[in-house]
Amino acid sequence: MANLKTSEKKSKAQSMGMHTEVLTGRTQQKFFNPDEAENFYYFGTYDVDFNKRTDLDVKEMSAPEANKEIDNLMSQGYGTIVIKNPQGKHSLGVGILNKLNLIFEGSLGYFGMGSCDGPTVRINGRVGWSCAENLMAGKVVIEKNAGSCFGAAIRGGDLICKGSVGARTGIDMKGGTIIIGGDAGAFTGFMMQRGRIIILGDVGINLGDSMYDGTIFIGGSIGSYGSDAVDAELTKSDQDWLTRKLKVAEIGENFDVSKMKKIVAGKKLWNYDNLEPTEKKGAI
């Protein structure tokens, strides 16, 4: 693996006094070392038992208090947690980097389940703006509607909304899959870079505007295409994948995927396929 610590080359930025820090962080040095098994887990994660279940009523709690209590319960080995009375509070369930079965009996406000990596979540209600932003892995299922910026910048995992979603769904997404059972608003897939979006219903104006890469599948009508978004052929393997994905997501039973439209980026960027720094480390 590359030894970042020994890099002392004076760059133009350093000569301008902008940055002289030597990178020594855990993620830079150790996290991706496949020889050390324990480093496949995040610091502070817990070994939980999915059969160990508890309820947590957050009606009288602030979001930080509720999130801290979820962390506390995981530390006690609880692998299934049912959250009662979320009542539209913001930022619930954020930053969970654990395998966990999490169920919300009600609706969430903004930034629900943000920056998570691993949990399986079911929300028996609605979610506000920016649900599951930056999701790395796991599965989040919303039984009702969702607000705008649904799945912003996700990198992995499955994000499923059985109702309709607002504008800018999948904005800046870099991986993973977003599945919408109903309709979606304007600018769906805005600046998306990788991953897949599936909308079974109608979608608003400027679909896939400025998208770099990735694929969007639409079952209903399209308000208008954004710049750089173009139609592509829906292949047999696309249809097989869609059928399998919808089945796993428990959504769109008997939906005729052969009639879906496939939208991709119509441009090719220089150096776009270069690996990200983390991917380079994984490949070493």
Added chain:
Amino acid sequence: MCGIAGLIHRGKSSNVGSELQGMLQALKHRGEDSTGYALYGDTDGENFIMRFKVGENVGEGSSSIMEDVSVYDERKKIVDQYLSEMGARVIKEERTLPYSLRYEIKYDAKDLLEFSQKIESIPGVEILSMGKSLEVIKDLGNAKMVCDRYSLDKLVGTHAIGHARMATESGVDIKSAHPFWGYPFSDVSVVHNGQLTNYWNNRRMLENKGMRFMSECDSELIAVYIAQKMREGASLEEGMKSSLTGLDGVFTYFVATKDSLGMAKDTMAAKPLVLYESDDLVAMGSEEIAIRSVLPQEIDTYDPFDGEVKVWQI
């Protein structure tokens, strides 16, 4: 960012003052420079209710210039004199604060434009609202502070809209606070969350048509824009639909009249709005927690799409 909230009861009245206070207080993190209420109370519909100010709140955080309270008294005297000259009879007078007054007026109005221009020709005097049901109350501070200051929690009516403001485009003062009265239309009010980018072009055009602006707050443009459309014969809904292309920028706004409440969202859907709709109640706000303050049980809500306009009747 700012927060807006509104609700309309269909077929019945409720304690809308207290309900709106709860909704706006839930949104106080979106801004508490000022808070404003447009409340549509149960009245006999005989007399006009005029809410007006003869000065500004110069308390902590205000961007207004300090004035001697005696100036307020002088202005009030001139208002009383002008009302008398125009044949308007004051039935009831309340002075909640030195700078804030509420008059019930018997006046056979043919033209509120002429009436308002006369009253507002007095320097420092602004009519906050004029109507037979509408009362606009706005002041510095969060929802609870303003509600307590004006004893709004007991007001019973059919519908209300309100605004929690974080000052960005103009100063921290009452004249820049929402809601804005749809001058010179009786019982029309507006609240807005967002920024309008063609404010000055529209303002110049509307001023040339005789419309008046009291502040430099871009949100006031919505009230004036829709009022002008209605002057030209458009319905409220037609005026709101026209605003989607006539106004540039990002916005979600509410408009209320004596018997209806409407919402409009810009074509980019850049500003939030969550909506709950049932047969007897419509409640909406910038965030779901506002609706939760009046409906704590599990409910179905949704975000209206881009370019959407909706109007509900009481």
